Amino acid sequence: MLTEILKNGLIVSCQPVPGGVMDDSPYVVAFALAALSAGAAGLRIESARYVAAVRAATDAPIIGLIKRDLDDSPVRITPFLDDVTALADAGADIIAFDATDRVRPASVAALAKAVRDAGKLSMADCSCVEDARHALSVGVDFVGSTMSGYTGGPEPVDPDIALVAALRELTPNVIAEGRIRTPEQAQAAARAGAACVVVGSAITRTEHVTAWFREALSEVNAPAARPVVLAIDLGGTKTMASLVQDGKVIETVSIQTDRSGSPQGWLDAIAAATRDWKGSYGAVGIAVTGAVRAGRWRAMNKATLGIEGEFALEIRAAEIFGASVVAANDAQAAAWGEYKASEDRSDLVFITVSTGLGGGIVSNGTLLGGIAGHFGQMRDPDGGSLPLESRVCGPWIAAEAERLGHSGEPRAVFDAAVNGEEWAGVIIDGVARRFARLCCDIQLAIDPARIVIGGGVGLATGFMDRVRAEITALAPPVMPELRAAKLGASAGIVGIADLVLTHKKT
Ligand SMILES: CC(=O)N[C@H](C=O)[C@@H](O)[C@H](O)[C@H](O)COP(=O)(O)O
Numbered sequence: 001m002l003t004e005i006l007k008n009g010l011i012v013s014c015q016p017v018p019g020g021v022m023d024d025s026p027y028v029v030a031f032a033l034a035a036l037s038a039g040a041a042g043l044r045i046e047s048a049r050y051v052a053a054v055r056a057a058t059d060a061p062i063i064g065l066i067k068r069d070l071d072d073s074p075v076r077i078t079p080f081l082d083d084v085t086a087l088a089d090a091g092a093d094i095i096a097f098d099a100t101d102r103v104r105p106a107s108v109a110a111l112a113k114a115v116r117d118a119g120k121l122s123m124a125d126c127s128c129v130e131d132a133r134h135a136l137s138v139g140v141d142f143v144g145s146t147m148s149g150y151t152g153g154p155e156p157v158d159p160d161i162a163l164v165a166a167l168r169e170l171t172p173n174v175i176a177e178g179r180i181r182t183p184e185q186a187q188a189a190a191r192a193g194a195a196c197v198v199v200g201s202a203i204t205r206t207e208h209v210t211a212w213f214r215e216a217l218s219e220v221n222a223p224a225a226r227p228v229v230l231a232i233d234l235g236g237t238k239t240m241a242s243l244v245q246d247g248k249v250i251e252t253v254s255i256q257t258d259r260s261g262s263p264q265g266w267l268d269a270i271a272a273a274t275r276d277w278k279g280s281y282g283a284v285g286i287a288v289t290g291a292v293r294a295g296r297w298r299a300m301n302k303a304t305l306g307i308e309g310e311f312a313l314e315i316r317a318a319e320i321f322g323a324s325v326v327a328a329n330d331a332q333a334a335a336w337g338e339y340k341a342s343e344d345r346s347d348l349v350f351i352t353v354s355t356g357l358g359g360g361i362v363s364n365g366t367l368l369g370g371i372a373g374h375f376g377q378m379r380d381p382d383g384g385s386l387p388l389e390s391r392v393c394g395p396w397i398a399a400e401a402e403r404l405g406h407s408g409e410p411r412a413v414f415d416a417a418v419n420g421e422e423w424a425g426v427i428i429d430g431v432a433r434r435f436a437r438l439c440c441d442i443q444l445a446i447d448p449a450r451i452v453i454g455g456g457v458g459l460a461t462g463f464m465d466r467v468r469a470e471i472t473a474l475a476p477p478v479m480p481e482l483r484a485a486k487l488g489a490s491a492g493i494v495g496i497a498d499l500v501l502t503h504k505k506t
Pocket residue numbers: 013015065076077146147150177178179180198199200201202
């Protein structure tokens with residue numbers, strides 16, 4: 001009977017802004033009667049007090065709920081069994097309760113039973129299909145999309161029509177609810193299979209509707225702001241986060257990367273360090289050590305940063321930062337930064353040599369994604385099973401120096417080489433020779449117009465000259481054109497910030 005009345009109907013949720021000027025019985029009753037006079041099929045009313053007041057004014061179907069803010073549970077909508085009784089006594093026909101899978105004082109099954117025992121119908125406010133499946137298995141009468149978008153992460157703007165459609169696969173008793181703000185969205189929900197549609201804020205929260213219009217108007221008059229990007233460079237020892245606008249770094253924070261931590265922990269730490277910037281950026285770019293493919297991150301060398309399996313970096317970061325996210329390998333991002341920093345639009349290979357050896361390739365104006373440019377993982381013909389980067393990096397220079405009884409500081413080894421100390425020259429030349437071979441191989445494989453070199457070792461005094469000398473000695477068919485990187489440590493930050501705006505997903 002009730003199901004028939006509500007079929008294809010509009011339910012108006014009359015929930016004033018808590019503590020607002022309309023948060024009083026006469027307003028709630030007036031909203032309810034006004035909605036019914038215009039053809040609403042039912043009402044959704046919060047609190048036993050307001051349910052009783054509306055029930056005294058109309059016989060129309062009422063979905064009742066009680067909202068509570070609990071210390072020990074995130075569940076807000078009708079958390080207690082006593083709430084069910086209070087709503088039933090106040091005259092609700094349908095009793096709605098949160099049916100999400102979270103820490104809660106009363107189980108979904110117990111609430112459904114309490115509603116049944118009170119002789120009322122139940123509505124499970126769900127956030128996903130699993131919530132609904134469970135709620136139906138314990139005998140609820142209606143499932144609603146009410147909680148979609150409210151169980152963590154940023155609040156979406158649009159209604160979850162896909163969830164409505166998915167709920168319809170489980171039962172015909174689907175109520176679409178949440179962020180339905182236009183007649184077109186209500187139609188979309190009905191077309192997706194909703195038996196009835198709840199509209200709240202758009203009809204009965206004057207403050208919200210006013211703010212929507214005010215914000216829309218202020219956008220028209222605001223000067224065309226250049227987008228600000230939160231750019232993050234997550235490395236094996238240090239993580240940098242900057243606000244970047246128009247290729248310029250506005251502000252930067254730096255934190256240690258907790259190497260024993262996890263990707264989720266690293267993102268949480270960045271979110272905490274950049275908390276004050278929330279709201280001042282519109283998109284997020286993350287450059288990471290390791291490989292990124294289709295937004296998913298995995299380690300290439302677990303010694304640099306250990307990640308178990310694959311991590312859904314773009315999706316998780318979007319949840320945490322509340323903005324769209326583009327992720328890329330750090331050296332690829334730096335390659336893109338160097339490409340954009342120069343006027344030259346010819347193909348470029350970027351190689352960075354520091355604690356490891358990484359790189360990126362820009363071909364035909366496009367940054368190649370996936371593992372393209374992971375030169376450090378290529379085989380060293382004289383290095384046995386070790387990857388090339390284990391003998392073309394700062395730590396190897398330091399280890400060799402120590403083995404020969406000298407200071408294990410790469411910079412000191414370079415200084416000694418510049419000063420003509422033979423032991424140091426031998427170490428650096430060994431690195432330069434392997435690096436020169438790599439450059440010649442890259443030239444044969446990709447034939448870039450230039451190879452841009454960065455990193456603490458790559459840009460150390462005298463290194464590029466030694467590499468050029470080694471290349472000349474190899475007499476390759478085409479001489480690679482070596483150039484020094486321009487951006488230094490900010491290349492990754494600037495590059496990923498630009499990738500975000502050009503949406504160059506890797
Ligand atoms: C998540 C939650 O607590 N939702 C509550 C449920 O009763 C209300 O605050 C919403 O106003 C109601 O769901 C209608 O949605 P909208 O106001 O977006 O049309």
